[in-house]
Amino acid sequence: MYRSLRVAVIGDRDPAFPPHPATDDALRHAAAYLGVEVDVRWLATEPLESDLNGVRAADVLWCAPGSPYRSLLGALTALRYGREQGVPALGTCGGCQHMIIEYARNVLGYEDAQHAEYDPYASSLFVSELTCSLAGKTMPVTLVPGSRAATLYGRTETEEEYYCNFGLDPRRQDLLHEGGFLVTGVDGDGEARVLEIPGHPYYVATLFVPQARSRPETPHPLVVGLLRAAL
DSSP states (O other): OOSEEEEEEESOOOTTSTHHHHHHHHHHHHHHHHTOEEEEEEEOTGGGGTOOHHHHTOSEEEEOSOOSOSOHHHHHHHHHHHHHHTOOEEEETHHHHHHHHHHHHHTSOOTTOEETTTOTTOSSEEEEEOSSOOTTOEEEEEEOTTSHHHHHHTSSEEEEEOOOSEEEOGGGHHHHHHTTOEEEEEOTTSOEEEEEOTTSSSEEEESSOGGGGOBTTBOOHHHHHHHHHHO
């Protein structure tokens, strides 16, 4: 077992944005619970367009909230590496949205798949503006029995906090699910809130920010699962 895990956080860090320091804290909480150390390094998105050394050196990837990123391409390039190379990866809020775009482009073949935050008038929007903003809200999530998420939570109902105004376009949800990026958590209207790739060591996307609910005495199960997958 590793004594230390190298965690690369994909995102343009802003200490004043609450989910960013919460990401660091959640990783420390989970590491302490597992009895390991974590070396957390934030990787700005622009250099990732041409330099993935920090990603290749990592045991774990976390694509952080805070979109639009300075470089959409940089974030997608790093995520593609993690997905294809079997690196345990978690995407939360904006990170979830970019996992969706990467999968749509590079697995489903929608090369022009786009995020409305970058181009609201794109013809192939896979991430669109939510009808009602979820920013600052805590909402219930229903998990698919037997999914990785439900297994980690140990239940099929939970509540989580959100910081987002964008999500998977409902018109694309069945396409993504049937294409292998399974929707394993939904809100009360059946819209995607958790997605995962079966067969991957750990590739989970959540529209909510699990790091917001992590505490030293109760580390978040999705973050514990992420680190445990790397171990």
